[in-house]
Amino acid sequence: MLIVIPKENQHGETRVAASPETVKKLVKQGHQVRVQANAGLAATWQDSDYLTAGASISEDITSLYSGAALILKVQAPNTQEIALYPEHAALVSLFDIHRYPHLGLLAAKQIDAYALELIPRITRGQSMDVLSSQANIAGYRAVLLATHYFPRFMPMLMTAAGSVKPARVLILGAGVAGLQAIATAKRLGAVVEVFDVRPATREQVESLGAKFVEVELSSEEQAALAHTGGYAKEMSDDYRQRQSELIAQQAAQADIIISTALIPGKAAPILLTAATVARMKAGSVIIDMAVSHGGNCPLSQTDQVVMSDNGVSIVGQSNLAALMPTDASSMFARNVLTFLALLSDKEAHYAPQQDDEIIQATRVCHAGSIYFASASATPATQASATQSSQASAVPATADAITA
The missing domain is CATH 3.40.50.720 (NAD(P)-binding Rossmann-like Domain)
Structure with missing residues (x-):
């Protein structure tokens, strides 16, 4: 053919x-x-x-x-x-x-x-699986993009002029992109912490040398997450409130945040509110990998770099894989x-x-x-489809926490 x-x-x-x-x-x-x-x-x-x-x-x-x-x-x-x-x-x-x-x-x-x-x-x-192959590239490129806007070193350095502390990187989402971001940030010498709604990702995160940060789950929430086929799912309002508080605490200490969270068929969840960004340190960087689906931060703008009032760079690159x-x-x-x-x-x-x-x-x-x-x-x-067309919904299987 x-x-x-x-x-x-x-x-x-x-x-x-x-x-x-x-x-x-x-x-x-x-x-x-x-x-x-x-x-x-x-x-x-x-x-x-x-x-x-x-x-x-x-x-x-x-x-x-x-x-x-x-x-x-x-x-x-x-x-x-x-x-x-x-x-x-x-x-x-x-x-x-x-x-x-x-x-x-x-x-x-x-x-x-x-x-x-x-x-x-x-x-x-x-x-x-093109989503996985492209997310792998995007996770790698996201960390390199963050280093471009971050005004400090990533690794700990001992020099004649004094010591330099390693950068603290917070990664939101331990899917394919998140796992590659972990590996890349660790290779660059950063201290890495990771949040994911799925407790099952803990082992993968820790095997890469990062610290897993999680919201304590009720038995009902644990049961709900056990049947998602490896994808993220939308959680209850109570869970989202606990999640927001935890992420705000971690974000205040982070130098770089790589945010990858997506839910199939829905707008990207808001994980980094304006109030959370306001608590972050001047010079810190957010790479919002979910910006093409609304973004994990409401301050993100597609294919633009936004500087918050307190000096946080928010990078909304919508097609990271296309940079490689x-x-x-x-x-x-x-x-x-x-x-x-x-x-x-x-x-x-x-x-x-x-x-x-x-x-x-x-x-x-x-x-x-x-x-x-x-x-x-x-x-x-x-x-415009033919009169005999009969649309039938197919189960959503698009990528989730991988951007």
Whole structure:
């Protein structure tokens, strides 16, 4: 089948959905691959690299999609892109599916769409898990970004001019991004403390040399958290009050806070209130990794650095993985390559394994029907689907405490 790799056009997106490495493997499997000119340039790959791997290069956006059986993207398409797609094509991408408003347009063109963030957390899905691979990069980059704005050293130093205390780093959320942030901050010599709503993460946190900070749970709360499948969940008002008090105490002592908390399908929980920020030390830094979903701090602004009245830098970088486009694209492309094994047969035809649990979990559009109730879908875009479409909600499995 013909696989098309377009250039990402979302502001600030530097990644690409296929690398020369994965293109070479796709061609070896019998696929044709067409890459839009300069699609990989921001990730340091020239068109010549893709040509060497066996792809063709398309300079013309209108002919790029001609005959395409499968389109691979990092970010979900906008309306202008969808208008260019051929009917009955397939699309594999990240969607931010709980907020994506254009499923109706895809269904109207009979496009099979697969949302990569819905890959279930099962052993077989690990090699396809783009959320984990990208969160790993984001957690690493978040710590380096914090050092840029932090006006002191990270490690303890003994010098002729006197000693320097190590920085204290507080990480909110021990998912993939949080765990990588722990490891990175520890390598830089910081003292690291970690808060997570899930007590089960304690062992992982402590194995990395960090101190686990937790709210004391009632038996009912412990039972509720035991059945979340590894994801965070929304807690009671009483728990949130206790959580807020604990985080405020820890934040007042912290030099750097890396905040990663997300809840699937909901706005990011507020963990760092304005009052908490007001208690923090001048010169301290907050990296709000949840800013694209409303932020864990109400003072955060998307893709901006805000300075609070008391001298706290609040960094709202919405796409940390895109700051490391080469490795991020390489890892994303490998995840996608593994996923594509479920979409094609031995003759390299588009043949999705319809009864496979990963396909069923990620398929959001198929044969004119919508299989995910997107919260942001407007009546107009939903109505544009075929009259036979029957939207049915799929269990939310987007990443949680990983940003």
